[in-house]
Amino acid sequence: MLISGSVLMLGDDVSTDLIYPGRYLTVADRAEQATHALEGIGPEWPQRLLGFPILAGGWNLGCGSSREQAATALLGAGVKLVVARSFSRLFLRNCINNGLPVIESPTLIDRLQTGAAMSADIAVGEARVGDSIVAFEPLPEPLLRIIEQGGLLAQLQAGERIA
Amino acid sequence: MSGMTMAEKILSHASGHAVRAGQFVEVRPDRCFTVDDTIGMIIKYHREAGITALADPDKLAIFCDHYAPADSREHATDHSEGRAYARKHGISRFFEVGQGISHQVTIDRGLARPGELVFNSDSHTTTIGAVGCFGTGLGAAETAYVWATGGIWLKVPPTIRIELQGTLPPGVDAKDACLALLQTHGARLATYRAIEFHGPAVASLNLASRMTLCNMGVELGAKAAMFPADATTTAHFAHLGIDIDLNAGIPDPDAVYERSVTLDLSTLQPLTARPHTVDNVGLACDVGEIRIDQAFLGSCTNGRIEDFRAAAAILSGRKVADGVRMIVTPASAQVLQMALAEGLIEIMTSAGCIITTPGCGACAGLHLGVLGDGEVCISSSSRNFQGRMGNPNASIYLASPATVAASAVAGRIIDPRQLA
Numbered sequence: 001m002l003i004s005g006s007v008l009m010l011g012d013d014v015s016t017d018l019i020y021p022g023r024y025l026t027v028a029d030r031a032e033q034a035t036h037a038l039e040g041i042g043p044e045w046p047q048r049l050l051g052f053p054i055l056a057g058g059w060n061l062g063c064g065s066s067r068e069q070a071a072t073a074l075l076g077a078g079v080k081l082v083v084a085r086s087f088s089r090l091f092l093r094n095c096i097n098n099g100l101p102v103i104e105s106p107t108l109i110d111r112l113q114t115g116a117a118m119s120a121d122i123a124v125g126e127a128r129v130g131d132s133i134v135a136f137e138p139l140p141e142p143l144l145r146i147i148e149q150g151g152l153l154a155q156l157q158a159g160e161r162i163a
Numbered sequence: 164m165s166g167m168t169m170a171e172k173i174l175s176h177a178s179g180h181a182v183r184a185g186q187f188v189e190v191r192p193d194r195c196f197t198v199d200d201t202i203g204m205i206i207k208y209h210r211e212a213g214i215t216a217l218a219d220p221d222k223l224a225i226f227c228d229h230y231a232p233a234d235s236r237e238h239a240t241d242h243s244e245g246r247a248y249a250r251k252h253g254i255s256r257f258f259e260v261g262q263g264i265s266h267q268v269t270i271d272r273g274l275a276r277p278g279e280l281v282f283n284s285d286s287h288t289t290t291i292g293a294v295g296c297f298g299t300g301l302g303a304a305e306t307a308y309v310w311a312t313g314g315i316w317l318k319v320p321p322t323i324r325i326e327l328q329g330t331l332p333p334g335v336d337a338k339d340a341c342l343a344l345l346q347t348h349g350a351r352l353a354t355y356r357a358i359e360f361h362g363p364a365v366a367s368l369n370l371a372s373r374m375t376l377c378n379m380g381v382e383l384g385a386k387a388a389m390f391p392a393d394a395t396t397t398a399h400f401a402h403l404g405i406d407i408d409l410n411a412g413i414p415d416p417d418a419v420y421e422r423s424v425t426l427d428l429s430t431l432q433p434l435t436a437r438p439h440t441v442d443n444v445g446l447a448c449d450v451g452e453i454r455i456d457q458a459f460l461g462s463c464t465n466g467r468i469e470d471f472r473a474a475a476a477i478l479s480g481r482k483v484a485d486g487v488r489m490i491v492t493p494a495s496a497q498v499l500q501m502a503l504a505e506g507l508i509e510i511m512t513s514a515g516c517i518i519t520t521p522g523c524g525a526c527a528g529l530h531l532g533v534l535g536d537g538e539v540c541i542s543s544s545s546r547n548f549q550g551r552m553g554n555p556n557a558s559i560y561l562a563s564p565a566t567v568a569a570s571a572v573a574g575r576i577i578d579p580r581q582l583a
Contacts, residue, residue, distance in 0.1 A: 026241075028204070060351050060384065064548055066302055068303040086354055097308070152304050153208050157213060
């Protein structure tokens with residue numbers, strides 16, 4: 001699974017309250033959720049996110065509330081990949097289970113800045129930034145399969161079950 | 164072969180074979196709950212995926228707690244659709260508006276037992292680890308998946324052992340211990356890890372204090388936070404008339420831990436987490452002149468009868484300062500009834516507090532107690548992230564129930580021992 005595009009960088013400890021403020025939790029449509037993606041950081045951020053298929057964060061990305069809209073709003077905004085030094089557990093799960101690829105790699109984050117062009121093969125565990133190649137540990141096969149199929153529920157719809 | 168941590172032991176039980184930290188496994192939980200802010204998504208996901216039957220309705224429960232009573236058409240519809248879904252699928256455990264916060268009701272009613280794997284679509288599900296179960300939060304899609312299939316993938320976490328020593332000094336409580344752990348180790352101490360609380364202080368901590376420590380385990384990043392089952396656990400379930408298997412809720416004596424950290428409770432003082440991160444912690448007496456507009460006593464962190472007693476002890480014969488509103492939300496109907504019977508509600512209302520319906524209250528800023536632009540709140544809840552209480556242009560300080568009550572009286576953040 002090859003993903004490429006330009007990167008938007010966030011800092012450390014970006015909570016799900018910042019990624020998707022609680023007052024929009026009743027919005028079900030992903031395209032509409034996207035108009036509030038990253039709005040907790042500042043009102044201009046939903047617009048800024050557009051055109052960046054890769055979102056990158058520091059340590060503890062997505063900490064706090066279990067709200068799934070933090071992942072689905074990013075999908076609605078056209079995000080194809082999330083990279084972080086480390087993920088908060090529920091946000092990581094919500095990304096994978098909704099079919100949004102993730103890479104956890106401090107080494108890769110060290111090479112990134114806003115506007116950088118990168119590509120990654122999440123099944124192989126190899127990312128390319130400019131001339132340099134960064135290896136990372138790929139997700140286990142069953143999780144890659146969930147992502148490939150577009151999430152747990154898409155998988156369920158297709159009649160496949162992991163458990 | 165070394166012994167197992169609680170996480171390894173419980174996830175072995177849930178997966179049907181021996182598992183070790185680091186493994187990805189398929190598990191079948193003993194229970195899988197949801198709350199009003201997720202039930203609408205579960206129903207939608209099931210509709211879209213063509214799910215018509217649920218794997219095991221007896222394992223499920225729905226709680227109306229995040230916005231109860233409803234403040235809007237959308238929130239009211241989450242409740243009404245949840246009721247209809249419970250009826251349609253024979254989910255007998257539907258907890259109505261006013262019953263309280265899912266985690267508190269789970270403990271009050273004995274819905275989670277030692278050695279069980281319990282999911283709930285709420286990040287603070289770690290709270291219920293206080294009774295020796297593995298409680299952890301799920302997202303909406305995966306909750307919908309578990310309801311449909313009965314199982315899900317999990318990563319078996321390594322475990323950090325937190326050794327608690329000494330006894331809490333007067334005026335200092337379990338919340339201060341949580342804030343001390345955040346101050347010393349930061350909010351990433353236990354990312355994707357389990358926590359087990361051990362040490363000589365454990366026996367002296369009541370269930371309420373254990374729940375507070377497990378609750379804020381998630382603020383340390385933990386997937387689950389647990390107290391091994393002991394005499395306190397046994398007494399709790401005996402009171403409910405429920406038989407438990409104590410051994411299912413304790414680790415093996417030779418279990419292997421990733422690391423161990425120690426906290427001496429006797430050295431602690433009242434603390435506060437300043438805006439906008441949970442680990443931006445300092446002494447309540449050193450925070451400076453911080454005027455407050457709102458004080459909030461409640462939440463799954465600190466909305467229990469013990470918390471109400473601590474606050475009432477401060478508020479008795481005193482008044483909330485002019486210009487300050489103090490919102491009090493019992494964590495469950497049972498807490499409210501006990502507080503009424505003990506005269507605590509009278510003390511609080513005489514002091515000028517506002518008592519609301521049991522539930523999550525102002526904590527998540529979803530239906531009441533939202534802050535105005537530029538306002539400051541001191542809260543007994545667990546999160547002070549920017550925008551948490553519904554307004555990104557407001558500031559939240561976290562503290563113990565006693566510190567919240569004392570600050571409400573003073574009109575600014577103070578050490579509660581100043582009023583003792």
